[in-house]
Structures are given as C-alpha cells and as structure tokens.
Amino acid sequence: MKAATCIFLCILSVIAASEVTGDVAAPNTMETLEKQLQDLKAQVHQLQAKSLVNHQRDPLVYVERCESGIAVTGYAMYGNGIRTQDLPVLFSRAFRRTPVVTVGLKQLDHGNQNVRVTVAEQSITTTGMIVRVGTFADSVLYGLTVNWMACA
Structure with a gap:
C-alpha cells in the first residue's frame, strides 16, 4: 500500500x-x-x-580563541603633568598569531579635581601585552581597573 x-x-x-x-x-x-x-x-x-x-x-574571518581579564593599578597617581602606569598582562597560553585586543574602563577611583583618564593597549604579542593607564594636569587617580579581551 x-x-x-x-x-x-x-x-x-x-x-x-x-x-x-x-x-x-x-x-x-x-x-x-x-x-x-x-x-x-x-x-x-x-x-x-x-x-x-x-x-x-583570511585570518580576520577566523577566530581560534578569545581570552579576557582585568588589569589593576598598583599605586595612586599624584602630581601634575602627564603620569602613566604600565600594567603587564600575560595570556594563559600563547596565541598562534598576534591577537586583536580591546580594553575598557571598569572602575575608577579619583580625587576631587577634574577626572582625566587614558587607557590604551601597548606592545601586543602572542604571549602578552602592556595596558597603559594614565592621567594628566592636576588630576589624581587612586585606583583604576581595566577590562581587556584578546582574540586571535
């Protein structure tokens, strides 16, 4: 049937x-x-x-893995003029190629003056990078926490 x-x-x-x-x-x-x-x-x-x-x-199309974390300042930044701190970041394991990195401000503790903050990634390699944070003029930063993500 x-x-x-x-x-x-x-x-x-x-x-x-x-x-x-x-x-x-x-x-x-x-x-x-x-x-x-x-x-x-x-x-x-x-x-x-x-x-x-x-x-x-096309390596821009394919992402093997991403890793994320935080970087925290070690001390307050007092004074006048341009002041920076370099925060070293080591990845848990090496990427096959240099990753694309993005950073963002998570937490900021500042003094009574104007708030002036810079955050940038520097010296990116397959094994790590430097997150450079800074301020300028008479701003005072007591602490700063930065989120980061690296993908390759």
Whole structure:
C-alpha cells in the first residue's frame, strides 16, 4: 500500500508541475532521488572545504580563541603633568598569531579635581601585552581597573 501511495504522489507531483510550468517531467524514482541526494551531499562537502580554505586564508574571518581579564593599578597617581602606569598582562597560553585586543574602563577611583583618564593597549604579542593607564594636569587617580579581551 505504501508503494502505491508513493507512486501516486510522484505522478501527482509531475502532473501538478506540468500544469504550472507547461513542461512534462519524468517522475522521480527512488534511484533518481538517491542520485540527487548524493549530488547534494557532494556539493555540501565541496562548499565546506572551500569555506575552510577561505577561513585559513583570511585570518580576520577566523577566530581560534578569545581570552579576557582585568588589569589593576598598583599605586595612586599624584602630581601634575602627564603620569602613566604600565600594567603587564600575560595570556594563559600563547596565541598562534598576534591577537586583536580591546580594553575598557571598569572602575575608577579619583580625587576631587577634574577626572582625566587614558587607557590604551601597548606592545601586543602572542604571549602578552602592556595596558597603559594614565592621567594628566592636576588630576589624581587612586585606583583604576581595566577590562581587556584578546582574540586571535
């Protein structure tokens, strides 16, 4: 009974398709459907291989891993003029290539003067970097915490 239903549905789909398009198509047999499935699987495999090659060629597209953490100032910054602290960061393990790094201010403890803060990543390598924090003029920074994320 199932085979008869399948044959009926196949013939019905051919009739419906020929009514819409004006074309007369041969009914799909199990053999032709299996062949079409194998062809589609081969196409998917080719596209997956091509995608992998493209990712390997363009390192901006492929990110192997990301790592994040915090860097904290060790002492207050008093005085006048430009003052900076370099906060060394070591990654838990080396990246295969130099990572792209982003930093952001998490916490700031400042004096009563104007708030002036700079945060930047410096000397980025596969194993670590320096987060440089600073202030200028008469601003006083008692403490600073920086979030960072490195991806490659």
